[in-house]
Ligand SMILES: Nc1ncnc2c1ncn2[C@@H]1O[C@H](COP(=O)(O)OP(=O)(O)O)[C@@H](O)[C@H]1O
């Protein structure tokens with residue numbers, strides 16, 4: 001690219017930089033897109049770019065794959081029901097350790113290494129939770145152990161970071177109402193709960209697929225946009241399964257609660273985040289109401 005082309009690329013981004021200046025964009029960094037540290041570093045550099053450009057990024061991260069690996073190492077089996085990890089008392093200790101001592105500080109370090117400002121905030125300082133009420137297809141209760149849903153958010157730590165232009169990096173744990181004990185929150189739900197609370201301009205889920213796929217085995221079968229009715233249909237017929245279920249459901253909830261735009265984007269694709277924000281068509285799947 002010659003210097004004039006470089007300048008043109010910057011100028012093309014101008015309307016988007018203007019539109020999103022001082023706006024908040026919540027980025028959910030999925031554990032599935034965190035297997036390769038180099039790819040994660042690329043995303044963190046894009047986040048530093050947003051921060052420097054005067055856009056306020058917030059990161060809520062997952063870490064499902066790393067948690068499963070740590071559980072296996074400890075001789076525990078990883079079981080999921082409807083995209084939620086069955087979390088025994090032994091498992092919650094591993095979940096907390098992997099999220100709080102490994103993944104969260106790792107992301108903060110990467111942002112700082114690129115000259116950005118970031119602070120790690122434990123989800124237990126942000127999210128208030130209750131045990132998730134979960135039912136099987138016949139309506140019978142299914143106990144998932146220490147799995148929670150978010151029933152409230154405490155924003156003081158976030159606000160302090162925000163006002164100082166620091167990117168908050170938040171783990172998907174909640175403090176249980178009444179007991180203060182940690183609850184394991186699916187990171188998609190945690191991200192959507194915070195996005196709703198803050199009414200963010202954009203919620204972007206970064207994962208390891210190009211977006212929502214009509215055939216999960218065929219990466220070229222991208223569904224460009226999806227609404228709740230269609231999502232329910234695809235969950236019922238099994239096209240949407242596993243970790244994609246909480247993603248789609250929480251995305252629609254966030255839209256209904258006033259979040260302006262929600263996208264599923266491939267976190268492994270170089271600059272996926274910037275392409276999503278700074279180009280017209282966007283990439284991946286847009287969730288609509
Ligand atoms: N229809 C679908 N389209 C795309 N991915 C799907 C679909 N149904 C199930 N999936 C699965 O959902 C996974 C993403 O969810 P998950 O593993 O929880 O990711 P993350 O860690 O990013 O939250 C994909 O890797 C894919 O295996």
Ligand SMILES: CC(=O)N[C@@H](CCC(=O)OP(=O)(O)O)C(=O)O
Nearest residue numbers: 031062063064084085185186187
């Ligand atoms: C209850 C529940 O399922 N919690 C998740 C929290 C991490 C997460 O959601 O990570 P991803 O975004 O990488 O899937 C778990 O234990 O795996």
